[in-house]
Amino acid sequence: MSFLAKLSAASRAHDSILCVGLDPEPDAIPESCGRGPQAAIHFLERIIRATADQVCAYKPNLAFYERYGAPGAEILSATLAAIPKDIPVILDGKRGDVPNTAAAYASAVFEGYHADAATVAPYVGLDGVAPFCADGRYALVVARTSNPGARDLQDLDVGGRPLYERVVTLCVERFPAERCGFVVGATYPDEARRLRSVAPDRLFLLPGVGAQGGDLALAIRAALDAHGGGVLPSASRSVIYAAGPDDFERNAATAARSLRESANAARSAAMSR
Amino acid sequence: MSFLAKLSAASRAHDSILCVGLDPEPDAIPESCGRGPQAAIHFLERIIRATADQVCAYKPNLAFYERYGAPGAEILSATLAAIPKDIPVILDGKRGDVPNTAAAYASAVFEGYHADAATVAPYVGLDGVAPFCADGRYALVVARTSNPGARDLQDLDVGGRPLYERVVTLCVERFPAERCGFVVGATYPDEARRLRSVAPDRLFLLPGVGAQGGDLALAIRAALDAHGGGVLPSASRSVIYAAGPDDFERNAATAARSLRESANAARSAAMSR
Numbered sequence: 001m002s003f004l005a006k007l008s009a010a011s012r013a014h015d016s017i018l019c020v021g022l023d024p025e026p027d028a029i030p031e032s033c034g035r036g037p038q039a040a041i042h043f044l045e046r047i048i049r050a051t052a053d054q055v056c057a058y059k060p061n062l063a064f065y066e067r068y069g070a071p072g073a074e075i076l077s078a079t080l081a082a083i084p085k086d087i088p089v090i091l092d093g094k095r096g097d098v099p100n101t102a103a104a105y106a107s108a109v110f111e112g113y114h115a116d117a118a119t120v121a122p123y124v125g126l127d128g129v130a131p132f133c134a135d136g137r138y139a140l141v142v143a144r145t146s147n148p149g150a151r152d153l154q155d156l157d158v159g160g161r162p163l164y165e166r167v168v169t170l171c172v173e174r175f176p177a178e179r180c181g182f183v184v185g186a187t188y189p190d191e192a193r194r195l196r197s198v199a200p201d202r203l204f205l206l207p208g209v210g211a212q213g214g215d216l217a218l219a220i221r222a223a224l225d226a227h228g229g230g231v232l233p234s235a236s237r238s239v240i241y242a243a244g245p246d247d248f249e250r251n252a253a254t255a256a257r258s259l260r261e262s263a264n265a266a267r268s269a270a271m272s273r
Numbered sequence: 274m275s276f277l278a279k280l281s282a283a284s285r286a287h288d289s290i291l292c293v294g295l296d297p298e299p300d301a302i303p304e305s306c307g308r309g310p311q312a313a314i315h316f317l318e319r320i321i322r323a324t325a326d327q328v329c330a331y332k333p334n335l336a337f338y339e340r341y342g343a344p345g346a347e348i349l350s351a352t353l354a355a356i357p358k359d360i361p362v363i364l365d366g367k368r369g370d371v372p373n374t375a376a377a378y379a380s381a382v383f384e385g386y387h388a389d390a391a392t393v394a395p396y397v398g399l400d401g402v403a404p405f406c407a408d409g410r411y412a413l414v415v416a417r418t419s420n421p422g423a424r425d426l427q428d429l430d431v432g433g434r435p436l437y438e439r440v441v442t443l444c445v446e447r448f449p450a451e452r453c454g455f456v457v458g459a460t461y462p463d464e465a466r467r468l469r470s471v472a473p474d475r476l477f478l479l480p481g482v483g484a485q486g487g488d489l490a491l492a493i494r495a496a497l498d499a500h501g502g503g504v505l506p507s508a509s510r511s512v513i514y515a516a517g518p519d520d521f522e523r524n525a526a527t528a529a530r531s532l533r534e535s536a537n538a539a540r541s542a543a544m545s546r
Contacts (some may be wrong), residue, residue: 023374063374066381070350073343094370096394098420098481101296101336108339121369123396123415125422142396147371149398152443156431163429163436170425208371 003116003138004178004203006088007232011056013086016260017220017267019057019205021092021236022047022079023064028241030248037071041078043248047240048082050249054256058083059207059234062093080113088116090205094142096121096128106131119183119205122167126174133179143168143195146185146208164191168199177201186233189215189222196223196230203230209259210238216259217266228271233263276389276411277451277476279361280505284329286359289533290493290540292330292478294365294509295320295352296337301514303521310344314351316521320513321355323522327529331356332480332507335366353386361389363478367415369394369401379404392456392478395440399447406452416441416468419458419481437464441472450474459506462488462495469496469503476503482532483511489532490539501544506536 001009011017024040033039033046048058060079065072083089091113095105102124109118110132117138120129132139144154144164154164171180181203184192192204204223209216216233223231239259244251274282284290297313306312306319321331333352338345356362364386368378375397382391383405390411393402405412417427417437427437444453454476457465465477477496482489489506496504512532517524 061370061374063368063370063377063381067377067385069381069385070346072381073346077343094368094394094397095336096369096396097334097336097367098418099422101334104334104336104340108336108342108345112340112342121367121394121396123369123394123426124367124418125420125425125427127420127422127425128418145371145397145401147398147400149372149400152398152400153396153436153440154398156436156439158429158431158436163426163431166429167426 002136002178003088006086006116007057010087014053014056015264016054016056017231017233017263018055018256018260019059019090019232019234020051020055020239020256021207021234022058022060022240023236024068024075025064025241028237037068037075040068040075044075044079045082046249047252048079050253051239051256052084052087054253054260055087057088057090057232059090059092059236061236062091076113090117090119090140091115092119094119094121096124098124099127099131102128103131106134106137110137122171126170129171129175133175137179139175139180140183140203140205141167141171141180143182144184144188144191146187150185150188165194165198168195172199172202181205183207184223186216186219189218192219192223196225200225201230203232205232205234207234207236209233209235216262220263220266221270224267224270228267231267233259235259275409275451276361279359279389280330283360287326287329288537289327289329290504290506290536291328291529291533292332292363292505292507293324293328293512293529294480294507295331295333295513296509297341297348298337298514301510310341310348313341313348317348317352318355319522320525321352323526324512324529325357325360327526327533328360330361330363330505332363332365334509335364349386363390363392363413364388365392367392367394369397371397372400372404375401376404379407379410383410395444399443402444402448406448410452412448412453413456413476413478414440414444414453416455417457417461417464419460423458423461438467438471441468445472445475454478456480457496459489459492462491465492465496469498473498474503476505478505478507480507482506482508489535493536493539494543497540497543501540504540506532508532
């Protein structure tokens with residue numbers, strides 16, 4: 001099943017447009033899970049069980065697995081195995097290299113880890129993005145990131161329009177909607193609105209909800225497509241390391257449920273206007 | 274020892290400015306090495322023994338290790354262990370992400386794998402590059418890549434100058450020369466010349482020599498700094514999978530020696546003009 005079909009089915013089944021990032025941070029994992037790689041596996045398995053009915057996708061960011069060194073691959077494999085088969089997985093690695101090398105990266109995420117989609121960095125050019133958009137694959141091309149430094153390059157004026165818009169325009173021209181969407185930081189709703197106008201039928205992954213300060217309702221309203229779809233808000237730390245009165249699983253479940261409901265409410269409100 | 278000091282010492286010791294890429298490609302590894310991850314380890318160990326006295330740096334590209342899945346980390350660790358301690362290692366991953374995540378990537382390459390330098394993608398902004406330029410680290414920021422698609426974004430006009438030049442200018446302003454150099458494809462000497470004028474004191478890694486068609490002498494002449502230094506031409510496939518009449522180790526040694534001598538000759542010729 002294609003990524004978009006699987007995403008759509010999971011979204012309907014769980015009445016959710018929420019993606020949760022699965023990023024193991026040694027210093028934030030509760031001591032009750034133990035220590036080291038086994039703690040990360042144990043922690044993420046329990047987070048997945050606690051949140052699976054609230055999400056339509058999971059997004060492990062490869063950086064947090066690589067930081068564990070060699071055991072990182074084992075943590076990632078165990079985490080992927082714990083994700084219910086009907087929930088699509090976006091491997092967030094933002095890889096980008098020349099074509100021969102990009103093909104190796106794409107093979108690693110799609111054939112090695114059986115990801116449903118992967119994030120890709122655009123700077124190297126479209127021939128470096130293409131291997132991630134091949135048959136049966138799906139690329140979320142980084143357009144506008146959620147960090148303050150995003151302005152340094154992404155906002156530069158290129159022929160009267162910002163560079164991040166050019167990235168999206170070029171990809172829309174080259175890659176079909178069923179193989180390519182975009183990463184648009186939830187912290188920048190104005191930029192998301194601008195991009196929706198040049199990519200009306202594309203999926204936008206909106207990371208940066210919660211810990212990074214992105215306003216969920218604002219981001220959804222800005223990025224929603226004409227049919228009330230096309231948005232995938234994503235939260236990581238604010239769900240899996242959620243503070244609260246209870247044990248970490250209950251806190252994560254509560255945070256995920258609350259974000260899911262807020263996202264649905266924001267979507268309904270935007271569509272009824 | 275800092276990356277630049279270690280590089281300079283290795284360069285003097287081996288009378289070489291050549292970097293060799295260590296990229297295990299299952300289909301290209303000789304059958305005599307066996308199959309699977311152990312073959313890659315065996316192959317790369319022998320390549321390193323055959324070429325170590327001809328090079329001043331090695332550059333494993335992470336994509337080719339990740340394609341092996343979980344055993345990729347073991348291949349990389351074994352390969353790094355086989356590199357003589359006096360030869361610096363550039364881990365070529367072209368990572369790029371928001372600051373919190375970039376810090377995890379930088380920790381993985383510098384603390385996990387003890388790399389001397391790492392390549393970094395600039396699109397996310399300078400706050401995503403900064404963790405790779407911290408104390409004791411060295412970032413080679415991707416400026417102009419060696420692929421045909423490099424033109425798609427990197428050459429876009431930004432205020433009368435190409436984007437790749439802006440990348441370099443911004444990094445030169447923000448990060449000191451002992452912590453930050455640039456990746457400039459050997460296939461584009463005109464671009465390298467332009468960048469030398471805005472970054473007179475920076476190291477340029479020049480990948481794409483050989484298999485990708487980069488002309489070694491042309492690239493060196495274009496990129497050399499005012500003191501006859503600052504260039505690090507890099508060849509991968511054309512050395513480690515070199516065709517020839519002998520066994521693969523001898524072919525690799527011959528190819529590396531030939532490139533080393535050509536690089537030295539090109540450098541001498543350029544300096545004597």
